[in-house]
Amino acid sequence: MTALPFTRRFLSESARTPVNLLVLVLVPVVFVVVAARPLADAAELLGGTGGPAVQAATAGWAAGFIAAIALYFQIRASHAADRRLILAGLAPHRLVAARMGAGLVLAVTAAAAALLALQLRTGLGDDPWRVLAGTLMYAVIYPVL
Numbered sequence: 724m725t726a727l728p729f730t731r732r733f734l735s736e737s738a739r740t741p742v743n744l745l746v747l748v749l750v751p752v753v754f755v756v757v758a759a760r761p762l763a764d765a766a767e768l769l770g771g772t773g774g775p776a777v778q779a780a781t782a783g784w785a786a787g788f789i790a791a792i793a794l795y796f797q798i799r800a801s802h803a804a805d806r807r808l809i810l811a812g813l814a815p816h817r818l819v820a821a822r823m824g825a826g827l828v829l830a831v832t833a834a835a836a837a838l839l840a841l842q843l844r845t846g847l848g849d850d851p852w853r854v855l856a857g858t859l860m861y862a863v864i865y866p867v868l
Contacts, residue, residue, distance in 0.1 A: 729813075729821035734828055737797055747793055747829060751785035751837035756844055775848045782837035783858040787865030790830035794866045797829070798822060830862035837862075 737743050759778040766777045798805075805822075809815055838858055841847060847854045 726817045726820035726824060729808075729818065730824035730828075733797065733801070733821060733825040736801070737793070737825070737829070743793065743796075747789060747832055748836040750789045751782070751833050752840040754785035754788075755781050755837050755840035759841070759844060775845060778845050779841060779848055779854045779857070782834075782841040782854070783861030786830065786834040786837040786858050787861035790826070790833045790862045791866040793829045793833065794826040797825065826866055827863065830866060831859070834858045834862040 755778075759781045762781055763774055763777040766772065767774070771777070805818055808818055838847070838855060841854070841858075
């Protein structure tokens with residue numbers, strides 16, 4: 724037995740509540756659209772370079788933060804069910820792998836929403852692959868920390 728069926732089930736449970744999907748997509752978009760320019764202006768006022776680099780970082784911050792919150796609530800809400808799955812015979816490493824897979828999908832969704840908002844707002848800059856990689860790293864690493 725692999726972790727894939729459990730990952731799909733965890734994601735379908737998360738999608739059952741439309742507010743989860745709305746928050747997962749809407750918060751990064753709003754943060755990038757609303758906060759990108761003021762943060763770049765603040766960086767310039769404090770003597771930094773500001774500009775597109777700071778605006779690109781907002782996509783990573785938004786994706787990382789919302790991915791961490793989504794994964795936290797998913798794990799917190801399922802603590803009792805996970806315990807029952809382990810008692811029923813599911814190997815703990817499969818449960819962890821399934822939770823990590825679901826978290827990865829949530830992180831990629833948040834990163835995609837943030838990157839789309841950034842693209843529509845300011846563009847991805849001179850090095851779009853770097854912005855993409857940085858945003859994905861924020862979204863994947865931040866929930867782990």
